Amino acid sequence: MSWMLGLYPIVGLTMCGIVMVAFCTVAWDGLRNRRHNMQLFRQWQQSQRAMLDERAANAVESKSEQGAWSGWRSFQITRLVAETSDATSIYFEPVDRKPIASYRPGQYLTIRLALPNQSKPEVRCYSLSDAPLKNEYRITVKIKPMPSEAFPKSVSRFLNEGAMVGDVVELKRPAGDFCLDIENTAPVVLLAAGVGITPMFSMIQSLTKRLVKRQVVLCYGNQNSKAHLFRKEIEALERSVENFHVLNCYSEPLPEDKQQQNFQLPGYLSVDVLKNILPNQQFQFYLCGPPAFMDSLFHGLQDWGVPASRIHFEAFGPATVNSLKTDAPDFAAGVEKIGPRRAHVRFMQEGDEPIEGESELGTILEIAEELNVELQSGCRAGNCGTCTVKLLKGKVKYPDGITPTVEPGYCLACVASPVGKVEIKA
Ligand code: FES
Structure with a gap:
């Protein structure tokens, strides 16, 4: 019996050893699982983070596209604020009360409005004059001293002196590349x-x-x-x-x-x-x-x-475009290098006799104005597309640096210059 008593510590120690080994195995497995789970958790966390980043990026993108529209949209004048004796700030809100597109500082609005006693509406471009506002746009317009040949009907005068709160105009969404990159930190x-x-x-x-x-x-x-x-x-x-x-x-x-x-x-x-x-x-x-x-x-x-x-x-106006976008005066390069440079343009008018004439080389819009042919225009710098006309015959040329986005067979009259003889649908 006494020998049995001697076995107890051995059995006890063996049992303890087994328990210890079992405990260590469980603990080690637990540790391994924990590490594995942590890895899975980290992967899940990363994928969630990537998903959230993507969502945030999409939200920013869609925010900038929120309220965007194509073509014309009706807006109402909501405020007129005299800034100086000959300049007024005009605020517009959309008639449909839906959100409006944001814009980059420096961009402009194209506005179409009917002047009193005129059958055809006028189109002009004006820079936005404030940081993006919640649901309104602001432009600031100064009266042109005298209606010029280019602007025989003074829209600027009307906006300063004739426009009223509640008047409805049509606007194209903000556009233009003259923008300040506000993320950039360069002086x-x-x-x-x-x-x-x-x-x-x-x-x-x-x-x-x-x-x-x-x-x-x-x-x-x-x-x-x-x-x-x-x-x-x-x-x-x-x-x-x-x-x-x-x-x-x-x-x-x-x-x-x-x-x-x-x-x-x-x-x-x-x-x-x-x-x-x-x-x-x-x-x-x-x-x-x-x-x-x-x-x-x-x-x-x-x-x-x-x-x-x-x-x-x-650049608003062809004079600016010509002198700045092209360094050399090669507006009509390739036509005639020597001697007087003239172009022959025929404007085909629906239900009316064509009007044609020769002119010192200029843009189709300038030639039309010289011949008293009425063409629509807005920015007069190849930006807004208002002056798009159909080119029936002949070729036109654009100043260097201007790549118009028009359908084939059309051209932008304010910046296109005729090459030799051309026929335009007015
Ligand atoms: S008037 Fe704007 S593109 Fe010609």
Whole structure:
């Protein structure tokens, strides 16, 4: 019996060993499973994260497409705000009260409206003059001093003096490539003259709302304080936003205009002024103003060594397009290099005699205006498509840098130049 007593510790120890081994095996399996589960969990987490990222990206994309439309859409004027004695901000909301497309700061609206006592509606393009607003658009329009040949019916005057809250106009969705990349942090110089401030003001508002630490210099040329648009708003932004600096130039200051109060420099805004105030030319430059202003600054900046890739400009009107988008005056290259350059254009009119004539080479729209043939136009810079006409015979040529998106057999009259003889359906 005593030998049996001696076995107890051995049996006990063996049992303990078995339990320990079993415990370790279970624990090891548990650990392995746990590790495996963790791996699975991590994979699941990653896939969820990727899915959420994708959803967020789609949401951003679809947000920018939300409210988009094609063709014309009816909008009502909801507010008219006099900015100066000859410029008014006009706010539009959609008649259908549905969401509207957002836009990039710097883009423009194409507007179609009927002027009193006129059977055909007029089409014009105006830059959006604010950061994207919730469900409305704003443009700011300055009265053109006199109806010109190009704009015989003054839409700008009507919008300033005749338009009323509640009037309905038609709008195309915002468009245009003169946009500021607000994600970019490269320092930027905005150069504006007169009403050319409108796309710049949209850019400034968008940048300052995001509180981006980006160096922004606005150089703004005006005749005097009477013509100075958004003065108070810009001054307030300059006071409150770090890295935003403003230089105002007045070409004809009024006696009450005080230097260092309303403006900093007398005279015109020029590249020499920029050389004095900027440390170097390592900026992105954005230009908007009358053709002479754009022309002088564009070429001045290039002479100063700024590559064309860092000069961005808004072009409304063929004069601007021709001088800036094409460096050489080869608007009619390939037609006749020597001697007078004339084109023969025949406009076919439905139910009417064709009108034809010879003209010094210009755009089809310019030739039509010379011959008193009425063609629709909007931006006059190849952007909005309003002047699209059917090309029945012959060929046209576009300035370098302009690639119009029109169906085959059609052309954009505002930028297309006839090559020899052409026939157009007016
Ligand atoms: S008028 Fe806009 S494209 Fe010709």
